[in-house]
Amino acid sequence: MQVVIVRTAAEVAQFAADRVAAQLQRKPDSVLGLATGATPVATYELLIEQYRQGRLSFARCHTCNLDEYLGLGPEHPQSYRRFMQDKLFNHIDVLPEQTHLPDGLAADPEAECQHYENLIRQLGGVDLQLLGIGRNGHIGFNEPMSSLGSRTRIKTLTPDTVEANARYFRPDEFQPQLALTMGIGTIMEARQVLLLATGEAKAEAVATMVEGPVAARCPASALQFHPTVCVVLDEAAAADL
Numbered sequence: 228m229q230v231v232i233v234r235t236a237a238e239v240a241q242f243a244a245d246r247v248a249a250q251l252q253r254k255p256d257s258v259l260g261l262a263t264g265a266t267p268v269a270t271y272e273l274l275i276e277q278y279r280q281g282r283l284s285f286a287r288c289h290t291c292n293l294d295e296y297l298g299l300g301p302e303h304p305q306s307y308r309r310f311m312q313d314k315l316f317n318h319i320d321v322l323p324e325q326t327h328l329p330d331g332l333a334a335d336p337e338a339e340c341q342h343y344e345n346l347i348r349q350l351g352g353v354d355l356q357l358l359g360i361g362r363n364g365h366i367g368f369n370e371p372m373s374s375l376g377s378r379t380r381i382k383t384l385t386p387d388t389v390e391a392n393a394r395y396f397r398p399d400e401f402q403p404q405l406a407l408t409m410g411i412g413t414i415m416e417a418r419q420v421l422l423l424a425t426g427e428a429k430a431e432a433v434a435t436m437v438e439g440p441v442a443a444r445c446p447a448s449a450l451q452f453h454p455t456v457c458v459v460l461d462e463a464a465a466a467d468l
């Protein structure tokens with residue numbers, strides 16, 4: 228595991244944006260694995276800026292997001308499809324048919340998970356996977372006790388994750404407790420992984436991921452076995468290392 232510690236969250240975003248840009252410059256038709264959550268937003272803003280300055284094009288790449296809430300459609304304000312449209316896709320030159328997320332409204336969610344696995348395979352696999360980390364060590368929506376070899380499937384969210392993500396939902400709004408997520412085995416097949424963590428709330432999960440035993444209770448710890456993972460932290464997230 229390569230662990231890079233920089234001072235601020237802004238520097239984490241700069242590092243990540245530079246890595247994504249370098250990947251696209253080296254291989255314009257890359258498959259980028261993308262993540263939602265607050266952490267990668269600043270990275271997406273920097274990528275949009277580079278695109279606007281004419282320094283970067285997404286026209287030939289494909290994107291595959293980690294996960295989607297089961298039951299939320301693309302227009303729902305809290306769906307991850309909508310998040311990606313708002314935070315990145317609407318502002319760059321990626322073609323809509325080249326952006327992929329599991330379909331939260333699929334009539335047969337299990338078949339949708341299989342379809343998503345096949346899609347990633349057909350695209351040739353993920354070249355660079357961007358990840359955040361949950362306070363409980365989850366990656367994607369692979370909650371603690373997920374099988375370390377798991378594939379894309381339906382997961383029940385833990386109360387801790389539901390609570391952590393409740394800030395995005397209005398009190399009277401339906402908040403799904405199920406999601407479709409790439410599995411840990413799926414994520415481990417990405418050629419490169421770039422995990423970002425910022426802020427003190429992530430310090431414990433980061434320390435367990437990097438220094439703890441590889442164990443299902445901290446799904447991110449599986450990344451210790453990934454040959455080319457880079458963990459980028461600000462000082463607060465690195466505090467317990």
Ligand code: GLP
Nearest residue numbers: 263264265266359360361367368
């Ligand atoms: C969600 C997402 C994860 C993300 C995590 C942390 O549960 N499914 O992919 O890494 O939240 O989010 P944040 O970056 O907002 O702390």
